[in-house]
Amino acid sequence: MSEAESAIRPLVAGNWKMNGLAAALGEAAAVRDALPGLGTGAPSVMICPPATLLAALAAAAKGSNLEVGGQDCHAAASGAHTGDIAAEMLKDAGAAAVIVGHSERRADHGELDRVVRAKATAAHRAGLTAIICIGETKGQRLTGLTLDVVDRQLKASLPDSVSCTNTVVAYEPIWAIGTGLTPEPRDVAEVHAAIRKSLEARFGEAGRRIRILYGGSVKPSNAKELLSLPNVNGALVGGASLKAADFLAIIRAYA
Ligand code: PEP
16 A cells, blocks of 8 residues: 555445435434444545435534535536535535536436536535546446546546545446446456546646545445455445445444
């Protein structure tokens, strides 16, 4: 591990997606209550609930080590955008971060890299950390395009306002999300090394310190192997973040 990397505190972030009614806050409370017992090597821990639960979860997490994030934001600070949420509103509701460019947003809502970049800029404007997602399709992996695709997304989705504290990059191979499939560890390491190189080339010292998360079917049984790879500075976890016991088992991969 390089000196710069060992200075990075890992982040394990849970993306609840469109899951969770008020009763699910009990799972988040169980995560919150377990964090003080994790010891000094513990990562930062965040839950990104659906927008309907964000303020309640932020209130429940106040004064604890549990951070709260949104799952998406609009690029504008306010205005006539029915159903959308501004980064400033997430901040106001208690969020510290927001996921932008998740592949489900890119697929379901046609979000292109330039839209993702505008959303990340909005997150920075509002004082939120932008968790910017990138990743290849199965077809792109099979045809050897992974590194090209990821580099193109990285360059086009990250705004110039990136710093090592206001941005996290999440590498999420689309074919690994929610499928139970994961890339070979050497393939994850290869992509993360390429992302690190590109971040360093563009952002210099900050690029050495930006957290690069792996996401895609992380679960208790594979967390230790994936999270110990070079340039993997944590995980973005979907399905396995919905149950406190599973999410905590992933977090404890750092124990
Ligand atoms: C995600 O949605 O960001 C994700 C990684 O999902 P899962 O862990 O369920 O594959």
